[in-house]
Structures are given as structure tokens and as C-alpha cells.
Amino acid sequence: MMQLLSFDDERFESALDAIVGRAETPPAGIEETVAAIIEAVRRDGDRALMEYTARFDGLQLRAADLEVSPAEVERAMAEVAEEDLACLRLAAERIRAFHSRQKTESWITNDEPDVLLGQLVRPLERVGIYVPGGKASYPSSVLMNAIPAKVAGVGEVIMVVPMPRGEVNPHVLAAARLAGVDRIFRIGGAQAVAALAYGTATVPRVDKITGPGNIYVATAKKQVFGQVDIDMIAGPSEILVVNDGSGNAAHIAADLLSQAEHDELAAAILVTTDADFARRVQIEVETQLGGLGRQAIARRSIDAFGAIFVARDLEQAVALSNRIAPEHLELAVAEPFALLPRIHHAGAIFLGHYCPEALGDYLAGPNHTLPTGGTARFFSPLGVDDFVKKSSLISCSPQGLERLGGAALRLAGLEGLEAHGRSVGIRLEP
Secondary structure: OOEEEEOOOOOHHHHHHHHHOOOOOOOOOHHHHHHHHHHHHHHHOHHHHHHHHHHHHOOOOOHHHOEOOHHHHHHHHHHOOHHHHHHHHHHHHHHHHHHHOOOOOOEEEOOOOOEEEEEEEEEOOEEEEEOOOEOOOOHHHHHHHHHHHHHHOOOEEEEEOOOHHHOEOHHHHHHHHHHOOOEEEOOOHHHHHHHHHHOOOOOOOOOEEEOOOOHHHHHHHHHHEOOEEEOOOOOOOEEEEEEOOOOOHHHHHHHHHHHHOOOOOOEEEEEEOOHHHHHHHHHHHHHHHOOOOOHHHHHHHHHHHEEEEEOOOHHHHHHHHHHHOOOEEEEEOOOHHHHHHHOOOOOEEEEOOOOOHHHHHHOOOOOOOOOOOOHHHOOOOOOHHHHEEEEEEEEEOHHHHHHHHHHHHHHHHHOOOHHHHHHHHHHHOO
């Protein structure tokens, strides 16, 4: 069963360390394998892409077949049931509306009569989004990555999605159409990341790569960072539920399992102040596990990285949450908004008993691409700001330079940069 411990239990710290550190060390050889793939794509371009796609995805392609045609997208749209399209459209509308509120504009201030300062906000020209592929794929990831890019004004959104043995989920292509994706390529893995970062004869080079993937994709994104920008290095998913004994144990168990079914490294944690409620959730998790289609995956996740911790009070529970800085945080308490000011670190916060984390995964509106592994201490959810860049604006009249130049000269002297000072001083001479 899911392990149940109090904060005073001698096993508490070791159990917590195992959960928090579950993905810190990548498997041996990953870095070297990914580096070799990236180098091959840089050197051989499309030929390397076709070789890796044949080897890893069992799909023989010509260079002309790497890109998904508009006709294929149209056929996929026709395959999707109208009810499913309606749900995708609803999600797209809500995601677009939420992210439209994040837009920032260029600005100029005239607070000083002789100096003009400002900021120029410009969208990136071209971005690449990575979408996991095959039959078990994720149209929600398409919407969450492409829509904020389009809201930001990105000129061209390039999507890469692996299609093992030619299999593709039509909902993914339909989501791409609804989100405004411009071009789609049937490639995946580290080779797709390399193609986006460096470009090939067929795949255009982008300015930024976003989107989730396996350990090879995450490692490739890390290795090409600097050549292009990336969203973040995503680790395995996690949920932490803070509870005060109120609510329904079956609901909480369902929320914990919604993360456990992601993959074997996913972490599901409940921190409650009620020991009896903790035991009811523990039993309910076992009951619900038996009916899951992805039972084997969820079982390994729950056994290895699932935990129920019984806290002395909500203050202790919140302190643990801030320590973990979870990707998803549910405040399943009687008064969630009263608790909110004490939350310092979380990717997304779900307030109350009727706001399951899965709602945020699909269509609440905020982005589901969130910081994992404690990085919510310094990372934010994916948003419009991730798809723009900002330039500072500075203009100075002769009077402004005369007013500020003396201080600039002195600061240049403090740093021993003579030419810096001269570039100011020469303009102050009669």
C-alpha cells in the first residue's frame, strides 16, 4: 500500500529524500548517446534524421516525406468525432483567452525631460514545439505550447511529433490545426531536437524549443541550450495535496492516481492533518488502482514514490509543500484562500475540493507546462513571456548627457575602463 508516515517517524526524511531525488541522476550513457545523435544531425542533416527515424520509430522515409502535408492534417480533422473537436475547440478558446491576458506591450517613459527610457517587446520569429507521439499521444500538449506562442505573435510555429511505424493520433494533428501550428514534421527523439536547433535542408532552424519528452529529449534540450532557447528541463510529474481532513477521500485518491499513471517516476503525495482521513485515502488508492487501464505504471509509481504524511497542523503541512515546491499543488482544505498567502513555491495551485488537477491539464486555461523537481522555486509555468524577447531603449539629449555624464565618467574610472570614460567625456568637451 501507499506508505503512510507521520512527520515524527524516523523514516520520514529518508522517504522524502527518495521522492525528491528520484530523477536527479540520468541513466549511464544518456549524455554521450544524445551528444552523438546531435552531432550526426548537425553533420548529415536530413540523412541522419531519416536513419534515426528508421532505427527508432520503424519508419522508412524520404526527405520529402519528413513533413506532414496539409492534406494529411485535413484527413485527420475529418477522422475526429465532432464531440471531440468541440472539446478541443473549447480548450483552445479557454487557453487562448487566459494567455491573452499575459501579453505585455512596448513602453517608453518621459519621466525625465532630457532622457528617454523604454522597453521594446518583440515576438520570437520561429519556435519549435515537441509533442510526444504514437497512439498514446497528447493533443493538450499541442494546445498548451502552440497557443501562447501564437498569442505572443510568433511568426512561425514548427511542430515535431514522432510517428512510430507511421502511427499518429488524429487528435494531435487536429489540435495543431486549431492552435495555428504552421508546419509539422514526423520526427522525434533527440534527433528532432537537434534538427530544430541547427536546421537541416528540410527542417527549419528555430529560436526556441518547448514541449515535453522522454529522457533523451530532455537531455537533448539541455545540450542545445545556448544554440537555441528552451522552456525548461522537465522531470517526471508530481502532485502534492494539502488536506485538513475535510472533503472526500475517494476524490483525493483519484487525484493522486491521476499523476501516478503518467509514468513510473511520477510522485503522488498527500499531506494531511487527519490520521483517520489518511488511512481512508490509503485504502481508497488501493481500491481505485485495481480499475485503472494503466495499472502497472501507476502501481510502480505509488509503490516507489507515493506517500501520505500526517502533519501536526496546516502550518507544518504548508512548510513541507514549500520545501518540495511541487509542480501541482492542491489545497484540498475547508478554506483554501485563507491558506494561499502562505504558499511560496508551486507550479500551479488548485484551490478547493472541486478543482482537480486534471482540469488544469486540459482546459481551465492556465498552461499545464509546469516546473518540476523543485524548480518551482525559480521557474514559472510556460506562458506568453516565453515567446517574446525584450530590448532596452535609451535616448539622451545633450542636456541629459551633461547631467548624467560626470557620474558615468567617475564609474568608468572606478572600474579602470578608460575607453568607456572617454566615449562619454569626448561628448562633454566644448
